[in-house]
Structures are given as C-alpha cells and as structure tokens.
Amino acid sequence: MNDGQAGVVIAGAGHAGGTAAALLRQFGYKAPITLVGDEPIAPYQRPPLSKAWLKGEADADSLMLKPPSFYAEAGIGLELGVSVVSIDREGRSVELSDGRRLPWESLIIATGARARSLPVPGADLAGVMTLRSAADAETLKAALGPGRRLAVIGGGYIGLEAAASARALGAEAVVIEREPRILARVACQVLSDFFTDYHRARGVVFEVDAVVEALAGEHGQVTGVRLGDGRVIACDAVLIGVGAPPNDELALAAGLECAGGIVVDERARTSDPRIFAIGDVSHRPLPLYERMFRLESVANALEQARQAAAAITGRPAPAREVTWNWSDQYDLKYQFAGLPFDADTVLVRGDPAKPKFAVFHLKGDLIQAVEAVNAPAEFMGGRQLIAQRRPISRARLADMSISMKEVAA
Amino acid sequence: MAKITYIEHSGAEHVIDVKNGLSVMEGAVKNNIPGIDADCGGACACATCHVYVDEAWRSKTGTPSAMEESMLDFAENVADNSRLSCQIKVSDELDGLIVRMPESQH
Numbered sequence: 001m002n003d004g005q006a007g008v009v010i011a012g013a014g015h016a017g018g019t020a021a022a023l024l025r026q027f028g029y030k031a032p033i034t035l036v037g038d039e040p041i042a043p044y045q046r047p048p049l050s051k052a053w054l055k056g057e058a059d060a061d062s063l064m065l066k067p068p069s070f071y072a073e074a075g076i077g078l079e080l081g082v083s084v085v086s087i088d089r090e091g092r093s094v095e096l097s098d099g100r101r102l103p104w105e106s107l108i109i110a111t112g113a114r115a116r117s118l119p120v121p122g123a124d125l126a127g128v129m130t131l132r133s134a135a136d137a138e139t140l141k142a143a144l145g146p147g148r149r150l151a152v153i154g155g156g157y158i159g160l161e162a163a164a165s166a167r168a169l170g171a172e173a174v175v176i177e178r179e180p181r182i183l184a185r186v187a188c189q190v191l192s193d194f195f196t197d198y199h200r201a202r203g204v205v206f207e208v209d210a211v212v213e214a215l216a217g218e219h220g221q222v223t224g225v226r227l228g229d230g231r232v233i234a235c236d237a238v239l240i241g242v243g244a245p246p247n248d249e250l251a252l253a254a255g256l257e258c259a260g261g262i263v264v265d266e267r268a269r270t271s272d273p274r275i276f277a278i279g280d281v282s283h284r285p286l287p288l289y290e291r292m293f294r295l296e297s298v299a300n301a302l303e304q305a306r307q308a309a310a311a312i313t314g315r316p317a318p319a320r321e322v323t324w325n326w327s328d329q330y331d332l333k334y335q336f337a338g339l340p341f342d343a344d345t346v347l348v349r350g351d352p353a354k355p356k357f358a359v360f361h362l363k364g365d366l367i368q369a370v371e372a373v374n375a376p377a378e379f380m381g382g383r384q385l386i387a388q389r390r391p392i393s394r395a396r397l398a399d400m401s402i403s404m405k406e407v408a409a
Numbered sequence: 410m411a412k413i414t415y416i417e418h419s420g421a422e423h424v425i426d427v428k429n430g431l432s433v434m435e436g437a438v439k440n441n442i443p444g445i446d447a448d449c450g451g452a453c454a455c456a457t458c459h460v461y462v463d464e465a466w467r468s469k470t471g472t473p474s475a476m477e478e479s480m481l482d483f484a485e486n487v488a489d490n491s492r493l494s495c496q497i498k499v500s501d502e503l504d505g506l507i508v509r510m511p512e513s514q515h
Contacts, residue, residue: 022441025441026441026443045450047449047450047452048450062431062435064439065438066438066439066441067439070439070440070441074441298448298449298450299448299449299455302446302448318515319513319515321515324455326449326452326454326455328452333452333453333454333476335454376453376476376479376480377479377482377483380456380479380480380482380483380484381483383483384483405482405483408483
C-alpha cells in the first residue's frame with residue numbers, strides 16, 4: 001500500500017466500520033488503521049437493541065463486535081466520542097471534531113444513518129425518543145415495564161420489534177401508522193396482515209391511516225399523541241420509528257457523488273477511487289436487479305465491509321450476495337431475502353395460520369424476493385434461487401408436498 | 410471455560426479459551442478468527458457460521474434443532490457433522506472441542 005504509513009481512516013465505528021477494521025487486519029493489512037466514532041463505546045451490534053437486548057435476554061457485553069482488548073492487540077486506533085467533520089481529498093486527511101487531523105491513504109466512510117425526527121409540535125418533550133444507539137435503547141428500556149404505555153409512531157420493523165418487546169416487558173403498546181397498513185414500505189400485504197393479527201392477539205393496538213398532529217405533554221413530559229381526527233392516544237413514552245436518512249453530508253461537502261446516500265460501485269468505491277463508503281450511508285449497485293439502491297441492513301454493512309477491505313488489500317472481489325435481513329418478534333423468526341423489484345406475482349407457500357409460511361415475489365418464473373415466517377428452508381432455498389436466477393415451476397413452489405430442497409434442486 | 414481449537418480450511422489452527430455461556434461462534438468472532446462470518450450475530454438466521462464438529466465431540470455438542478437443520482440443509486458442503494456454531498453453547502463439558510471450517514460461508 002504505497003508508503004504504508006498513512007493507512008486507513010474509517011469514519012464511523014458502527015457495524016460496518018468496525019467490521020471493515022477487523023477484516024483489514026484479517027486480510028493482512030499492515031499499515032495503521034484508525035476507527036473514528038462519535039459514540040463513546042467500541043463497535044457493537046445494533047439489531048438486538050430492539051429485540052433480545054431490549055427484553056433483557058442479552059447483556060451489553062454480548063453486543064460488542066469484539067472485546068475491548070481486541071483493538072489494541074490488532075493495532076487498530078479507536079477514536080471514540082469524536083467525529084470526522086471534513087474530508088480533505090487533495091491533502092488526503094480528515095479533520096476531527098476536536099480539531100485534530102488524521103492522514104489517510106484510503107478512507108472508508110461508514111457514517112450510517114440517523115433516526116428521522118418528526119416535525120410536529122411537542123417532539124422535544126421528555127419521553128419522546130428514537131432508537132438507533134445503545135444510549136437510545138437504554139432510554140427506551142427505562143420507559144418500559146408493567147403498566148407503562150408506549151406509543152410507537154411508525155409501523156416498520158423497529159416499531160414492531162419495540163412493540164413486541166414492550167409487551168414482553170408488560171407495557172401497553174399502540175402503533176400509529178400513516179399508511180393504510182403497517183410495513184407498507186418494506187413488506188407485502190400478506191405479511192402486513194399477518195403481523196397485524198399476530199400483534200393484535202398479543203395486545204398491541206394499531207392506528208393506521210393515522211396522521212400525527214402533535215405530541216401532547218404536561219410539565220415538559222409527553223402524555224399523549226394527538227391524531228388528525230382529534231383523538232389523543234394517552235401514553236408515557238413515544239418511540240418515533242419513521243425511517244433513517246443517510247449521514248452523507250461529509251461526502252457531499254467533499255464533492256463526492258451522492259444520490260440519497262453516497263454513490264459507490266460494486267467494490268464500495270465512491271466517485272473518488274481512494275474513498276470507500278459502506279453500510280447504511282451508501283447508495284449501491286444491485287447487479288441482480290440492475291439498479292442502484294440504498295440498503296439498510298447488517299448483511300449489507302458486512303458485504304460492503306468485505307468489498308472495501310478486499311479492494312484495499314488487493315484481494316479479488318468477494319462473491320456477490322443476495323441482500324437479506326431478519327426480524328424477531330415474539331416467537332416468530334422472520335427472514336427475507338432479495339427485493340421485490342418488477343415482480344408480477346405474489347405466491348404464498350405454507351399456512352400463515354400455523355404460523356409457518358413464505359411469500360415469494362415472482363417475475364415470470366424467477367424469484368425476485370422471499371419473505372419467510374418460521375420457514376428457514378424457504379428462506380434459504382429462496383435466497384439460493386434468487387442468486388442463481390434459475391427459473392422455477394410455480395406449481396411446484398406452491399405445493400407443500402414437495403420439499404423446498406427439491407424445489408431448489 | 411473451554412479450550413476450543415478452531416481449524417481454518419487452510420489448516421491454520423487457533424486455540425482459544427472461550428467463556429462458558431458464549432457460543433462457539435462468539436468465541437471465534439470475538440477473537441477475529443477468519444472463516445466464521447456469523448453475519449446475523451447468532452440469531453440462527455443466516456447459516457454463515459457453519460463448522461464441522463470433530464467426530465469425537467459430536468455427542469457432547471448435541472443435535473441441531475429443526476430450525477438449525479433447515480438452515481444447514483441449504484448451506485454449502487454440508488456433512489453429517491455440520492453444525493451452526495452459534496447454536497453450540499460453551500460449557501466445561503466442551504473443554505478440548507475441535508471444530509473445522511468450510512472453504513467458504515457465502
């Protein structure tokens with residue numbers, strides 16, 4: 001790597017940044033690596049924050065990507081509680097929020113996304129929160145417990161997982177959604193109906209087609225959510241889960257190409273070949289679907305960390321992956337792979353009442369995406385078929401007497 | 410605590426002391442051992458922590474759940490002694506365990 005002295009600076013110490021640092025060492029990178037993160041703690045896993053951790057089934061230690069001693073042992077500089085405030089492309093350095101400057105040979109931007117706030121009156125009341133960081137999760141956990149009432153604004157994964165965890169902790173949960181159905185942006189009608197019923201049966205109340213006008217409060221503390229129809233949903237805490245825009249300001253200011261996320265190629269390179277962008281902040285090619293997209297998932301963060309670490313160390317590009325993700329709610333294992341772009345048919349295999357079923361999104365005879373509930377074989381087989389772009393028989397796919405293994409064979 | 414030997418596909422060996430209660434996968438990942446990716450962090454959702462359990466240890470590591478078996482069914486190069494290492498909990502019983510890694514997790 002050139003003179004080998006300036007090394008790699010990674011802006012952002014989340015799942016993507018932390019993984020890239022560890023992989024660079026695994027791949028034999030010898031020059032300095034510095035990981036810069038604005039949170040006070042070393043890289044950790046975010047998915048459990050709304051799931052196992054929130055329910056008290058996982059401790060803080062188990063969330064850490066690596067033990068604290070790892071970074072010193074691996075010679076990875078950890079700069080925590082500071083952030084990169086600007087990129088000097090010409091001089092190959094970054095400026096930190098404490099005024100220091102770090103030189104780099106390669107720069108990885110892994111600044112992630114941030115929870116979108118809600119532009120309504122009362123959004124600054126105490127008890128109104130978002131869920132992104134471990135600190136956010138601590139605040140949310142403290143607000144949950146028997147007899148407490150949580151209002152969740154936004155019926156996406158985070159909101160539904162938090163509602164399920166709230167119920168497990170004995171709290172009341174109301175989910176308020178702007179669209180006519182929950183998960184409208186990310187899952188099909190069959191799944192929306194299924195999750196609505198499953199949550200309702202466990203005591204979650206839904207308000208769909210609901211506009212939030214304002215958050216009501218007393219003495220600075222939130223006490224309710226006022227809807228467009230004038231009703232006020234009483235609560236002790238509000239969790240806002242309405243999406244996460246990318247933290248791409250650094251890249252924009254540095255003149256890197258952005259389009260709702262930093263534009264990268266298949267090796268996670270930005271429009272400046274010495275600068276990479278990985279994870280939630282990137283707008284990346286999806287070769288299977290012949291388009292660009294911004295993915296928000298751990299699988300994507302890891303895939304791009306592998307791409308960037310391989311490119312920087314001169315390794316061949318890692319194998320292409322099918323995007324996938326998962327969500328745990330109650331005792332349900334929900335796994336999904338691919339994206340339903342251009343799909344013309346929705347095919348259900350199995351029985352939502354069991355509950356064990358999968359929804360396949362087909363474009364002709366090709367599977368574009370699969371959403372599986374308690375159906376790991378359908379998830380795994382579906383993911384394989386998506387990757388292989390192999391045509392399947394719709395009749396066989398719908399026939400439960402033929403195993404998924406045979407369908408995929 | 411259990412001493413676990415992780416053997417990469419290349420033959421490289423890593424002997425690690427892993428705390429009771431962690432999974433065999435966590436023992437590898439937290440020590441930055443290559444060859445076990447564990448993309449989902451142990452949720453039994455991805456099958457990227459596939460290992461082959463040394464024959465002598467198969468009874469002590471137990472049998473896979475139906476969930477794990479379904480996931481393994483579709484992993485690459487599966488054998489009779491294939492397991493997802495996130496589903497094997499470490500205890501004193503497993504002191505000396507040997508696991509080998511497949512060529513690739515993806």
